[in-house]
Amino acid sequence: xxxxxxxxxxxxxxxxxxxxxxxxTLLCVTLxxxxxxxxxxxxxxxxxxSVRTFLQYLATPILIGLAxxxxxxxxxxxxxxxxxxxxxxxxxxxxxxDDGVPAPxxxxxxxxxxxxxxxxxxxxxxxxxxxxxxxTLGTMTILLGAQYRLAGTRTIDGYxxxxxxxxxxxxxxxxxxxxxxxxxxALLAAFMYRATAGRRLLAAGGNPLAARLSGxxxxxxxxxxxxxxxxxxxxxxxxATASLPGVNRSVGGDWLLPSFAAxxxxxxxxxxxxxxxxxxxxxxxxxxxxxxARAQFSLDPSWVNFLIGLVVLGTVVGGRIHQxxxxxKGKAQxxxxxxxxxxxxxxxxxxxxxGGAQ
Amino acid sequence: xxxxxxxxxxxxxxxxxxxxxxxxxxxxLWVNQRxxxxxxxxxxxxxxxxxxxxxxxxxxxLFPLLRDISTLTVVALAQMVxxxxxxxxxxxxxxxxxGALFAGLGYxxxxxxxxxxxxxxxxxxxxxxxxxxxxIARTGVSSFxxxxxxxxxxxxxxSLLYSALTENAAFTTQPSGLMDLRSTSLADICVxxxxxxxxxxxxxxxxxxxxxxxxxxxxxxxxxxELLLTGANPAAAELSGIxxxxxxxxxxxxxxxxxxxxxxxxxxxxxxxxASIGDDFMLPSFLGAVLGGTLLTGGVVSVLGALLGTSLxxxxxxxxxxxxxxxxxxxxxLGCVLLLALSADRVRTVVSYRxxxxxx
Numbered sequence: 001x002x003x004x005x006x007x008x009x010x011x012x013x014x015x016x017x018x019x020x021x022x023x024x025t026l027l028c029v030t031l032x033x034x035x036x037x038x039x040x041x042x043x044x045x046x047x048x049x050s051v052r053t054f055l056q057y058l059a060t061p062i063l064i065g066l067a068x069x070x071x072x073x074x075x076x077x078x079x080x081x082x083x084x085x086x087x088x089x090x091x092x093x094x095x096x097x098d099d100g101v102p103a104p105x106x107x108x109x110x111x112x113x114x115x116x117x118x119x120x121x122x123x124x125x126x127x128x129x130x131x132x133x134x135x136t137l138g139t140m141t142i143l144l145g146a147q148y149r150l151a152g153t154r155t156i157d158g159y160x161x162x163x164x165x166x167x168x169x170x171x172x173x174x175x176x177x178x179x180x181x182x183x184x185x186a187l188l189a190a191f192m193y194r195a196t197a198g199r200r201l202l203a204a205g206g207n208p209l210a211a212r213l214s215g216x217x218x219x220x221x222x223x224x225x226x227x228x229x230x231x232x233x234x235x236x237x238x239x240a241t242a243s244l245p246g247v248n249r250s251v252g253g254d255w256l257l258p259s260f261a262a263x264x265x266x267x268x269x270x271x272x273x274x275x276x277x278x279x280x281x282x283x284x285x286x287x288x289x290x291x292x293a294r295a296q297f298s299l300d301p302s303w304v305n306f307l308i309g310l311v312v313l314g315t316v317v318g319g320r321i322h323q324x325x326x327x328x329k330g331k332a333q334x335x336x337x338x339x340x341x342x343x344x345x346x347x348x349x350x351x352x353x354x355g356g357a358q
Numbered sequence: 359x360x361x362x363x364x365x366x367x368x369x370x371x372x373x374x375x376x377x378x379x380x381x382x383x384x385x386x387l388w389v390n391q392r393x394x395x396x397x398x399x400x401x402x403x404x405x406x407x408x409x410x411x412x413x414x415x416x417x418x419x420l421f422p423l424l425r426d427i428s429t430l431t432v433v434a435l436a437q438m439v440x441x442x443x444x445x446x447x448x449x450x451x452x453x454x455x456x457g458a459l460f461a462g463l464g465y466x467x468x469x470x471x472x473x474x475x476x477x478x479x480x481x482x483x484x485x486x487x488x489x490x491x492x493x494i495a496r497t498g499v500s501s502f503x504x505x506x507x508x509x510x511x512x513x514x515x516x517s518l519l520y521s522a523l524t525e526n527a528a529f530t531t532q533p534s535g536l537m538d539l540r541s542t543s544l545a546d547i548c549v550x551x552x553x554x555x556x557x558x559x560x561x562x563x564x565x566x567x568x569x570x571x572x573x574x575x576x577x578x579x580x581x582x583x584e585l586l587l588t589g590a591n592p593a594a595a596e597l598s599g600i601x602x603x604x605x606x607x608x609x610x611x612x613x614x615x616x617x618x619x620x621x622x623x624x625x626x627x628x629x630x631x632x633a634s635i636g637d638d639f640m641l642p643s644f645l646g647a648v649l650g651g652t653l654l655t656g657g658v659v660s661v662l663g664a665l666l667g668t669s670l671x672x673x674x675x676x677x678x679x680x681x682x683x684x685x686x687x688x689x690x691x692l693g694c695v696l697l698l699a700l701s702a703d704r705v706r707t708v709v710s711y712r713x714x715x716x717x718x
Binding site: 129130135138140145146302303308310317 | 493497498504506508510512516517521641654688691692696700701704
């Protein structure tokens with residue numbers, strides 16, 4: 001038991017150190033980018049309305065990044081993020097506009113539906129032992145169809161004005177939806193770093209065998225991770241419904257790639273066992289900055305995707321080179337050699353795994 | 359992205375591939391996934407034909423259906439090649455668009471003949487695949503991340519190039535022969551008085567070539583075995599003297615080449631070279647390969663399975679469409695079919711494994 005405590009403490013220490021380094025870089029990039037944009041727009045970018053728009057459209061990227069991260073932390077991928085988000089948004093919209101359900105009930109129903117879909121996905125993966133990638137690919141297809149069936153070709157916009165007002169409300173130029181996203185991030189961070197259930201999730205993701213041997217059901221963790229992912233997607237869908245002028249079948253269509261980009265830039269390993277809540281939030285910031293810069297200089301929207309691709313590639317390759325450099329230099333104490341399996345851990349992933357995970 | 363491969367899967371599915379020669383123990387015939395797929399596809403086609411005789415209309419239904427299947431089979435093969443080394447290629451669609459861009463550019467600006475444009479397209483695809491593979495092999499970063507980033511980058515780059523090079527974001531110049539390639543079927547090729555079926559498009563030649571080439575590569579050549587070994591166990595492959603890095607690069611370059619071929623075929627099918635080519639390739643690429651029996655974990659491929667898996671999906675799609683199931687519900691059924699097929703497969707392998715174990 002002492003060793004586990006020790007390992008926990010060490011992992012936490014390593015984790016803290018690592019999060020400081022990655023997040024510091026991201027923080028610097030964010031601040032520098034923001035300042036540069038402000039200067040380029042001759043100060044207009046710092047003014048209230050600009051800040052508000054900037055933060056308004058930041059809520060969804062943060063939430064979907066976190067949703068993907070919840071699945072990634074047990075080594076699962078959730079391809080259904082976009083489809084589930086779109087489906088939930090349309091469901092909420094249709095419930096309010098067509099069936100006259102009051103907004104709070106519809107929102108609750110939407111979030112609940114998303115959570116349930118996540119739960120079912122997780123149970124299905126565990127029950128059939130089919131790769132999560134394929135299962136979520138299947139649920140993605142089903143949900144896309146369901147979303148199209150709900151919304152058809154129309155745009156649903158006749159729903160509760162209160163919800164729309166809430167979506168656009170911005171006390172002190174801080175949009176409510178952005179605060180919602182931040183609150184979700186804070187709760188998730190508390191859950192992952194402080195709660196026993198969260199630690200179990202990470203343990204199961206870092207080394208399933210060791211987790212099983214120490215009495216953690218990896219199956220249950222997979223179900224929990226997908227449920228959590230579904231819940232976060234549900235919240236993302238609600239913020240999207242609230243802040244968009246209307247929902248249609250294209251909502252969620254472009255969520256999948258950013259949902260992966262944010263955690264990867266933020267320093268989450270794809271093979272599980274690590275989370276970086278703050279890093280993911282910052283990475284969403286960086287991506288939003290690229291988008292804002294594109295709008296500022298009125299460039300082709302295609303530049304955003306191109307640049308995000310380069311940033312993702314640069315982050316992982318740079319991190320990898322950095323890690324190899326470190327290994328050559330000091331043969332970091334107690335670090336096991338990288339796993340022989342193809343998808344090696346990214347640089348940011350290695351330190352937490354060094355605590356006996358790999 | 360987990361590596362542990364359960365034994366039942368290996369035992370039952372490997373029988374179609376040359377990766378592992380089964381000793382005396384052979385699994386019963388009904389476990390053969392490809393046979394099941396074939397039977398299911400034929401049965402469904404017959405059912406749809408009975409319900410809607412229009413389904414068997416050679417020119418209006420079967421011809422476009424087979425053209426779609428031809429294209430998507432190549433897409434599935436592009437995915438299968440990377441799956442064979444245990445990697446993924448999320449950028450298949452974008453690589454297809456990238457290849458098609460070069461073909462269109464060649465026809466529009468350089469006034470290349472049809473064949474040379476195709477060559478340029480294939481070369482561009484292979485080059486971008488090579489670059490992807492090189493980054494993966496060199497840095498050791500997961501293929502998922504690298505191809506995801508590549509997808510992003512190409513998504514932007516291809517649209518940028520189209521808007522920079524063309525006026526309305528598409529190359530419409532068509533070299534001589536392109537229209538023929540699009541509409542020619544076996545009916546136009548006659549040997550004496552016997553003509554082929556008007557249902558089989560000429561474009562299927564590319565698919566047959568790709569299928570034959572890959573089949574030969576994986577079953578007959580050392581290179582193919584080395585690819586599979588790299589996928590099954592990279593560490594063991596490295597230790598037995600296989601340059602795994604180079605094999606990974608080869609797999610990605612091949613995937614890029616096949617993706618570009620699929621992009622060319624899709625462009626020929628629609629008649630224009632535009633940025634939206636390959637937008638919807640990712641789902642079919644995995645569907646075809648995985649339904650066909652290729653393992654996501656690497657080491658097991660099924661070339662014929664990719665064709666059969668794609669055909670099944672194509673037949674279901676077309677059949678439901680003819681039955682009047684709206685576009686909106688089509689995806690729901692397709693997703694259910696995918697999950698059901700895989701679950702059934704799972705049950706089958708587990709049951710057959712138990713039987714085999716009991717009989718020994």
